[in-house]
Amino acid sequence: MEASSRGNNYVKKNGVWKIVNLDYYPGSLPDEADEKKKIVNGARYEKSVSTQIVSDRSNYRDLPLPILRNIQGTGIQRKTHESISSALEKLKFEEYASQYRQLNYCREFYRLLVKQKFSKISGTVQKRVGVVLEQMTSTAIALEQFIPPMRQTLREICECLRENEREMIGSKAMRRKNNDLINNCSLRLNNFDFTEKEDDGTLCLMDLPKECLINIMKKLDQPRDVINVSLTCSSLEVIAMDNEVWESMCFHHFNDKEITNFVGHMEFYSVQWLDVFKFCFKKSKVRKTYCYGDELVVCDNCRGVYWRRVGHDCPVVEVPPSFTVLSPADFLHLLNL
Structure with a gap:
């Protein structure tokens, strides 16, 4: 049984999760790994390097997986007595915020934290939030992904900080430093341009026929994914708004009874399925929410x-x-x- 995070492989042995020992430094690396050592940063191997360099598969060290325990209550009454800094530390939020799968979840959490609770958290946590947002910005730019949601998140955070500046805990100097840090992140994202694909003569997505693009779009099972595709270019916007795409989306998310309540009196060929989806989503008691890469x-x-x-x-x-x-x-x- 295996799991992975931060580029590391966890293996469960005798009921205990263990990870390959990566605490190697110059002079302590085994002789068998000397060749691989040169590949990483010339002559240095850091903890943060995600490349697996393992000379002896039996060399493991115990490392507990991130978990937050002592949860009281059930359902919406769940609470923890841990402080926010302790809870985020135990779940490795700062490390996972820069990872591909967890970035979007962390981005939404920090957006809600700033908008709803920022005036209640300590100055130390406020500084850590600014640092994490800077890390997430750098990751989004390096991956060339999550750019639009990160821009929107930083825009909302900047507005929130301006409106609630007097209610926040901490000195003016600290607040000013946080504001400058977040404004700088927002500026970097606003000035970012995606790297254009080189014209090497090979086929690309837009070379496919319209019918193929529609079938590809119908494979997406989340409405937000379709909307995000439509924002990339005007041609894909037309494909994403096609009636067939939203018909497939309706029957994926809702049952026949929910759909019939809206389209029962219409001619089938005249149904606008995007409107049907909006109606059913609003009325449905069980809504399928957007799935994060990890949560x-x-x-x-x-x-x-x-x-x-x-x-x-x-x-x-x-x-x-x-x-x-x-x-x-x-x-x-x-x-x-």
């Missing part, structure tokens, strides 16, 4: 909060594992603020 979940057995894709070492082994997903808003509500 926090609470174990139904041991009541620990952990990252779904990373996993955790559950002490309750008598029953099958199960969990409940925590949205960023749910996790914020769970914190002791």
